[in-house]
Amino acid sequence: MHITNLLKQNTGPQFSLEILPKPGITAEDNLLRYQKILARKPLFVDISYHAGRSNTGFSGKKDSVFLPRPKTKALSEILINTFGLNPQPHILCTGFSAEETETVLLQLHALGVRNLLLLRGDISVPTEQKTGQHEYAFQLVEQVKKLNSGINWRNENVPFNTDFCIGVGGYPEPEENFELAIQYLKKKIDAGADFVITQLFFDNPRFFTFENACRAAGISVPIIPGISPLVSWNLLQKLPDFFKVSVPEKQQQQIKKCSSKAELEAVGVNWVTEQARELYKNNFHCVHFFALSRPEILEQVLKKLP
Numbered sequence: 001m002h003i004t005n006l007l008k009q010n011t012g013p014q015f016s017l018e019i020l021p022k023p024g025i026t027a028e029d030n031l032l033r034y035q036k037i038l039a040r041k042p043l044f045v046d047i048s049y050h051a052g053r054s055n056t057g058f059s060g061k062k063d064s065v066f067l068p069r070p071k072t073k074a075l076s077e078i079l080i081n082t083f084g085l086n087p088q089p090h091i092l093c094t095g096f097s098a099e100e101t102e103t104v105l106l107q108l109h110a111l112g113v114r115n116l117l118l119l120r121g122d123i124s125v126p127t128e129q130k131t132g133q134h135e136y137a138f139q140l141v142e143q144v145k146k147l148n149s150g151i152n153w154r155n156e157n158v159p160f161n162t163d164f165c166i167g168v169g170g171y172p173e174p175e176e177n178f179e180l181a182i183q184y185l186k187k188k189i190d191a192g193a194d195f196v197i198t199q200l201f202f203d204n205p206r207f208f209t210f211e212n213a214c215r216a217a218g219i220s221v222p223i224i225p226g227i228s229p230l231v232s233w234n235l236l237q238k239l240p241d242f243f244k245v246s247v248p249e250k251q252q253q254q255i256k257k258c259s260s261k262a263e264l265e266a267v268g269v270n271w272v273t274e275q276a277r278e279l280y281k282n283n284f285h286c287v288h289f290f291a292l293s294r295p296e297i298l299e300q301v302l303k304k305l306p
Contacts, residue, residue: 001086002115003088003165007043013280014042014285015276015286016042016043016286017046023069027074031078031079031083033295038079038085044087045085046090049091049092072090072108075087080112086115088117090116091116091144093136094121097131102147102153105147113164116144116166117169118144119137119140120135120136136184137169141193145191148162149161166193166194168189168196168197169196170210171199172198172199179213185219186214186218197226198210199245202227224284225284226290227287228292229265230268231268254271265300277305280306289301
């Protein structure tokens with residue numbers, strides 16, 4: 001079912017989840033790690049795209065052990081057929097031609113996937129550029145929207161059409177000018193995107209400012225806030241550079257008082273729980289959780305929420 005329809009049908013507090021495929025284990029074993037969370041029936045399950053390798057840290061600059069990651073198609077199929085859930089795979093511009101993208105779209109559609117998150121993807125080295133690759137996410141949105149209308153990447157009419165619900169990323173703390181970032185998002189919506197999922201944030205007022213700016217700019221589609229427990233000192237150091245997000249001073253002060261991993265985890269769980277409660281109170285009926293920590297951490301958060 002389309003995420004937009006799910007949002008309309010479920011007006012009480014709901015959650016969605018992004019899973020981070022772990023290299024070196026099967027798709028089945030990856031999903032078993034999240035079994036207790038999946039049993040809570042998230043509105044949808046976002047499948048983060050990662051190349052078939054393991055990288056050192058979050059910088060992506062130092063390749064470590066090369067291990068195979070489970071394929072998006074395999075994860076999607078298990079989520080649909082075994083768990084009865086709605087997968088939402090990431091589809092990237094970077095590294096894929098329009099023809100390759102269409103092939104993947106048709107394969108996913110045949111499996112029963114009906115929701116996608118379309119992203120540009122990080123451009124780290126020139127060799128990732130490919131002939132026929134879209135430069136911006138709005139172009140990828142246009143391609144999927146046309147395929148929904150029975151027009152392929154060559155602009156030819158085809159005897160079929162897909163039925164994808166299209167999600168795109170929004171950035172409460174953009175690298176560039178805030179107003180310009182809103183304009184870029186509006187362009188993706190005008191191209192046919194159906195909803196927005198934000199990059200993770202730790203400061204709800206920043207999100208509320210972003211959401212208000214989106215509405216003022218004429219963006220009327222659902223905006224799903226994305227949050228994550230901060231339970232790693234290592235991640236705390238990497239957040240500003242890799243994820244381009246800030247940590248509120250109050251949260252930093254709480255973290256500084258932690259003398260053990262257990263104390264840090266308690267701070268992270270409590271902070272994100274209060275974030276979620278405030279978002280629900282402000283009529284954001286679905287909160288999206290990024291899986292940057294062990295599944296057990298999110299399990300603790302969900303037990304505290306309705």
